[in-house]
Every structure is written in C-alpha cells, then in structure tokens.
Amino acid sequence: xxxxxxHLPTLSVQEGDNSIINCAYSNSASxxxxxxxxxxxxxxxxxxxxxxxxxxxxxxxxxxxxxxTVKHLSLQIAxxxxxxxxxxxxxxxxxxxxxYNKLIFGAGTRLAVHP
Amino acid sequence: EPEVxxxxxxxxxxxxxxxxxxxxxISNHLYFYWYRQILGQKVxxxxxxxxxxISEKSxxxxxxxxxxxxxxxxxxxxxxxxxxxxxxxxxxxxxxxPVGGGLQETQYFGPGxxxxxx
Numbered sequence: 001x002x003x004x005x006x007h008l009p010t011l012s013v014q015e016g017d018n019s020i021i022n023c024a025y026s027n028s029a030s031x032x033x034x035x036x037x038x039x040x041x042x043x044x045x046x047x048x049x050x051x052x053x054x055x056x057x058x059x060x061x062x063x064x065x066x067x068x069t070v071k072h073l074s075l076q077i078a079x080x081x082x083x084x085x086x087x088x089x090x091x092x093x094x095x096x097x098x099x100y101n102k103l104i105f106g107a108g109t110r111l112a113v114h115p
Numbered sequence: 116e117p118e119v120x121x122x123x124x125x126x127x128x129x130x131x132x133x134x135x136x137x138x139x140x141i142s143n144h145l146y147f148y149w150y151r152q153i154l155g156q157k158v159x160x161x162x163x164x165x166x167x168x169i170s171e172k173s174x175x176x177x178x179x180x181x182x183x184x185x186x187x188x189x190x191x192x193x194x195x196x197x198x199x200x201x202x203x204x205x206x207x208x209x210x211x212x213p214v215g216g217g218l219q220e221t222q223y224f225g226p227g228x229x230x231x232x233x
Contacts, residue, residue: 002136032220034221034222038225042226042227043119043206043224043225043226043227044158044206044224045224046221046223046224047224049220049221089157091158096149099163101146101148101163101170101171101210101213102160102163102171102173103148103150103158103222104160105150105157105158105159107156107157107158108157
C-alpha cells in the first residue's frame, strides 16, 4: 500500500547548525502535509503544514519545502537548539482511499542536538 | 492557548477487561480523532468522528472499539475486551475543520494515554 516514509532514521547536529529532515511520500493524491514534533512521553506537536498548491512555507525558524515532482517533503530548522531534540514525523492526508480526515504518518526521524 | 486534554495519563488493565479513554477536544473544534502509537512505532489512525458519527475508520478499529461523544465536551474511546496487542499510547486529536477545509484544518493532539494490557 502507499505510505509516507523517511530517508534518515536519526540525525545528529551541532547546536546552532541548520537541520534538514526529509520525507518521501508515495500518494500523489495527497494534498495536505504536516510536520509534527514529538518529545519523549508526549503527543505530537504541530510545527508547520503545507498544502499541495504551495512549494514552500515558512514559520518561526522552520521552513517546509514540498517537491511534488519527486514526492518529497522536507523540514528545515534554522539555528537548531537543544530544545529541538525530538522525533519528527511527517504526515499526509490520504485521499481518496483514506478520505480527507485521515492522516498517514511516516516512521519518524530522531533529531539529536549536541552542544 | 487551548489544548486537547486526555485522561487518564496511564491505564493498566487485565486482558479481557473494558477500558474507556477520555478526551476533551479543543472547545470550538468539530472534528475528532483517535490515533495510537505502539512503542517505538509510528502513529496510526484509528477513527475520525464528526456530527455524532464515525466518518472514517481504519482496519485496526474493529468491533472491539467504539467512540462516543456523551456530552458537549468529552470524546471517548472504548475498548470492549482488551488484548495484549492493544497496549500502546492512544492519542486524541481535534480540528476545527476537516483537511481541505481551509486554514483551520490542523489536527491538534493531546498528550496521550499510555495503555498497558497485562
């Protein structure tokens, strides 16, 4: 079946560096994508989202890039801080088979920020 | 800032027992969801709920599962006869609109209930 996946299971960066977390998706019908951050023992925390009619969206210190041609999504974190250490999940909606409310999550990438 | 809350934070139960997990979605939200996360795995969709009925459910959400909005604030997930493999974190989420409904489509997650079935 179609699914969202991640290229790197873990990413280690130095504090202050920029981080890039990647995600590949296979459902070309998906039109909405979200990045969530999950700290240990907590629920997924919304970071940023993007619709398929956009290729870039910026938030505070974060940027999401969407390349529909190669079905690739990335999350860029500028000036990574120790508090950014967490597991990051990309998620997509899943039309038409899953409808428009169901989010399909990727496997997650652990970001470890070292001082 | 409004947030989704869940109770209990932890639940330990014996196999075969019924459990009810409770959620209070964000107050102006109309769409409600349950997801689960088995330890070390990714988050999996269980069910979505709107206008007092299930709008979508996954293959995981079998006859042992049910959801209910018993009043204007709570949203519950009931597992009728728990199995060992039901052990997981269960997350409730809510959104103001469905995905595709515009800027308020973001699903916000609660902190989860850790369910352990012995």
